[in-house]
Amino acid sequence: MKTLAENIVNSYIKIPEQTAITLLKNQNPEQLISYHQLILGAYAYAKALEKANIHPDEVVILILNHGENLIYSFFGAILHGAIPSIMPFLTEKLEPAHYRQSLQSLFEITRPSAIITYPEFIEEVRIASSNTSSIRAIFSTLDIQPSDPVNIENLLGLKRNAHDIVLLQHSSGTTGLQKGVALSHQAVINQIKSYSKALRLNSSQYGKDIIVSWLPLYHDMGLIAGFIMPILTQTPLILMSPFDWVRAPFKLMQTISKYRGTLSWLPNFAYNFCAQKVRARDLENVDLSSWRAVINCSEPMVWQSHQMFLERFKPYGFRAEALATSYAMAENVFAVTQGGIDYPIVIDSLDRQSLLFGKIATPSKNHDNAVMMVSAGKPIENTNVKVVDKKGNELPERHIGEIAIQSNCMLSSYYNRPDLTQKSFIDGWYLTGDLGYIAKGEIYITGRKKDLIIVGGKNIYPQDLERIAGEVPTVHPGRVVAFGVFNEEIGTEEVVIIAEVDTQDEEEKIRVGDEIRQRVTRSSDIALRYVHLVERNWLIKTSSGKIARSANREKFLAQCQ
Amino acid sequence: MNDDIISTLESFIAVKILKQPNRPVKEDEPLISSGLIDSFNLVDLALFIEDTFGVQIEDTELNVNTFDTLLQLSELIKSRMNI
Numbered sequence: 001m002k003t004l005a006e007n008i009v010n011s012y013i014k015i016p017e018q019t020a021i022t023l024l025k026n027q028n029p030e031q032l033i034s035y036h037q038l039i040l041g042a043y044a045y046a047k048a049l050e051k052a053n054i055h056p057d058e059v060v061i062l063i064l065n066h067g068e069n070l071i072y073s074f075f076g077a078i079l080h081g082a083i084p085s086i087m088p089f090l091t092e093k094l095e096p097a098h099y100r101q102s103l104q105s106l107f108e109i110t111r112p113s114a115i116i117t118y119p120e121f122i123e124e125v126r127i128a129s130s131n132t133s134s135i136r137a138i139f140s141t142l143d144i145q146p147s148d149p150v151n152i153e154n155l156l157g158l159k160r161n162a163h164d165i166v167l168l169q170h171s172s173g174t175t176g177l178q179k180g181v182a183l184s185h186q187a188v189i190n191q192i193k194s195y196s197k198a199l200r201l202n203s204s205q206y207g208k209d210i211i212v213s214w215l216p217l218y219h220d221m222g223l224i225a226g227f228i229m230p231i232l233t234q235t236p237l238i239l240m241s242p243f244d245w246v247r248a249p250f251k252l253m254q255t256i257s258k259y260r261g262t263l264s265w266l267p268n269f270a271y272n273f274c275a276q277k278v279r280a281r282d283l284e285n286v287d288l289s290s291w292r293a294v295i296n297c298s299e300p301m302v303w304q305s306h307q308m309f310l311e312r313f314k315p316y317g318f319r320a321e322a323l324a325t326s327y328a329m330a331e332n333v334f335a336v337t338q339g340g341i342d343y344p345i346v347i348d349s350l351d352r353q354s355l356l357f358g359k360i361a362t363p364s365k366n367h368d369n370a371v372m373m374v375s376a377g378k379p380i381e382n383t384n385v386k387v388v389d390k391k392g393n394e395l396p397e398r399h400i401g402e403i404a405i406q407s408n409c410m411l412s413s414y415y416n417r418p419d420l421t422q423k424s425f426i427d428g429w430y431l432t433g434d435l436g437y438i439a440k441g442e443i444y445i446t447g448r449k450k451d452l453i454i455v456g457g458k459n460i461y462p463q464d465l466e467r468i469a470g471e472v473p474t475v476h477p478g479r480v481v482a483f484g485v486f487n488e489e490i491g492t493e494e495v496v497i498i499a500e501v502d503t504q505d506e507e508e509k510i511r512v513g514d515e516i517r518q519r520v521t522r523s524s525d526i527a528l529r530y531v532h533l534v535e536r537n538w539l540i541k542t543s544s545g546k547i548a549r550s551a552n553r554e555k556f557l558a559q560c561q
Numbered sequence: 562m563n564d565d566i567i568s569t570l571e572s573f574i575a576v577k578i579l580k581q582p583n584r585p586v587k588e589d590e591p592l593i594s595s596g597l598i599d600s601f602n603l604v605d606l607a608l609f610i611e612d613t614f615g616v617q618i619e620d621t622e623l624n625v626n627t628f629d630t631l632l633q634l635s636e637l638i639k640s641r642m643n644i
Contacts, residue, residue, distance in 0.1 A: 026621060246600045248620035277604045456601070490601075510584060514597070521596025530580055 003185040004078050004166050005157030007232050012039040021237045023068060024255065026244045033068065038075060041068065043149040045076020049114060052137035056081025056156045058113035059168060063089045063121060066241045069141045070217060073116045078166060081156040085168035085180060086218040090121065095522035100128045107132040109416055110180055114139065162186040168415050169220055169330045171459045180415040181330040191333035191409035192229050194381040198338040202235060206292055212238045212261035214245035214252060221298050224334035225265045249274045250282035260290040267298045267457030271305040272491030275312040289317035293324040293341060298457040300445065301325050303347060303372035305491040327376035327445055331430055333409045336385060337443045339377020346375040346442050355446060361398045361437045375442040383407035385443055387436060392426045400437045400446055404429040451549045453484035456492050460526055462549060468523045469497050469516045476500045479539055483553045494529035498556060501533050509533050532556065566635040573609050578602045588632040593625040616641035
């Protein structure tokens with residue numbers, strides 16, 4: 001099978017009645033979606049795209065709530081041979097004007113042909129798309145007429161080639177929207193093949209798997225591990241809503257127990273969040289013994305977070321062997337490595353000083369000053385990993401450098417950005433921007449080259465936040481810095497903004513601080529943890545006059561102590 | 562009683578959520594819609610309320626339609642406490 005469309009149509013023909021997705025929604029009864037219903041729902045979208053004269057190979061942007069319309073429209077675009085890209089939608093907290101701006105910048109680069117959204121949002125999309133000539137159709141989910149699939153074999157999606165683009169994936173933030181990761185059918189299929197093998201998915205050893213996910217589908221972890229992989233491999237998927245999970249993390253445990261879930265993926269902060277925020281009364285009769293792997297992925301993995309999770313859920317049957325890890329990125333479709341499946345996760349006890357200042361990850365001699373590094377495991381099949389220096393030369397074992405990868409499931413390009421695509425590769429190796437080292441074949445990630453902030457698995461570009469905060473009156477334009485500080489208690493980074501203001505008046509400062517918080521939340525959906533207002537010339541600049549993020553971060557941390 | 566509830570909530574929000582202990586939070590100040598507290602904090606707030614006042618706030622109630630200000634939240638708590 002060479003394309004995604006062929007794969008799901010094949011399941012529709014062979015096992016139409018098998019449940020592909022069990023959709024759980026707050027307070028609603030579960031909704032079972034069989035392969036037959038999946039094709040039925042997707043077919044209606046494929047026909048609507050055809051009627052609107054959208055061609056295969058054109059981009060269709062999906063701005064929809066987590067639910068069946070999102071599922072059907074995604075596969076509908078694929079059945080038509082078009083390229084779906086799922087975008088986060090406007091929440092009550094986000095400011096429409098700002099959201100519109102980020103949609104506009106996405107449209108300008110991606111040049112989509114169609115947009116599918118919910119009825120209440122149609123007007124907003126119309127306004128945002130008014131300057132983009134490529135957009136020929138804007139659909140509301142209400143426009144979609146169900147119809148019986150006839151002449152399935154004529155669907156244009158079945159005529160695609162393995163090397164055609166199947167989907168685009170954007171990371172969050174305005175800056176992130178400027179690069180859509182374009183993936184081919186072949187890349188997605190290769191990834192799923194290698195990754196299923198690394199997971200021992202549905203193997204004779206572990207039996208039939210059941211995947212449980214609450215992750216959003218606009219992110220690679222949710223889209224690939226928690227959506228496309230289970231559907232393509234005919235592994236039952238229990239799909240929860242991210243909005244329900246964040247308000248009631250106990251529902252994940254109850255769902256695992258009820259459906260006998262075996263595999264889940266979580267960003268590191270979720271280990272802390274579940275361990276700290278689940279009440280004993282919500283765990284009555286919960287049995288987590290079916291969980292064979294809970295895979296930590298998409299932000300730095302922390303040993304303490306695993307311990308916290310294990311201690312909290314051990315009394316409910318959770319097994320230490322089920323703790324697993326993965327290093328993943330959309331540019332490799334998803335997983336680069338997998339750990340904790342065939343043997344327990346390897347922990348490397350490092351000398352703290354060597355990690356902070358050195359170039360070599362030195363094992364610790366005494367435990368007082370040790371950092372427990374959690375291995376991300378070994379590369380999956382057909383993915384190679386090496387660590388390189390600034391010139392691109394390969395470094396030996398335990399030397400910290402940039403992680404470079406090569407695989408049979410790499411991105412085709414950053415969509416419409418040949419400049420960025422070219423810059424990301426050296427001699428066929430993709431430079432990830434992540435720093436790390438290799439020891440005995442295990443891959444460890446220690447940090448990042450770029451000033452990226454990761455909050456709860458979501459990538460935040462500090463430049464976006466600095467620009468937003470700089471727009472607040474009283475703040476000196478260009479005299480703002482944003483960075484992340486890791487908080488062990490919550491297991492993820494907290495965002496700090498430091499801004500230079502002229503006023504000494506405390507009330508005025510509170511007002512300015514509030515306005516910065518408000519603008520940042522309404523523009524990026526991220527809550528700031530610290531807003532620090534300082535006098536003129538507090539911020540350290542580089543010799544070229546730019547605000548130095550890491551130097552200011554050090555200065556802030558020194559003052560906090 | 563009302564003032565007590567409000568001031569207890571106010572100090573929890575200022576100290577634990579905003580990390581600005583001296584920051585006053587007005588009783589009619591929007592908390593969720595303004596972005597002062599986010600969805601992750603809402604669970605903390607619900608757990609704190611349950612531990613402190615002995616009343617339960619269900620996860621389905623943790624949104625801007627149920628409460629957005631200290632005053633609304635304290636009304637909700639009082640209605641559950643039957644006072």
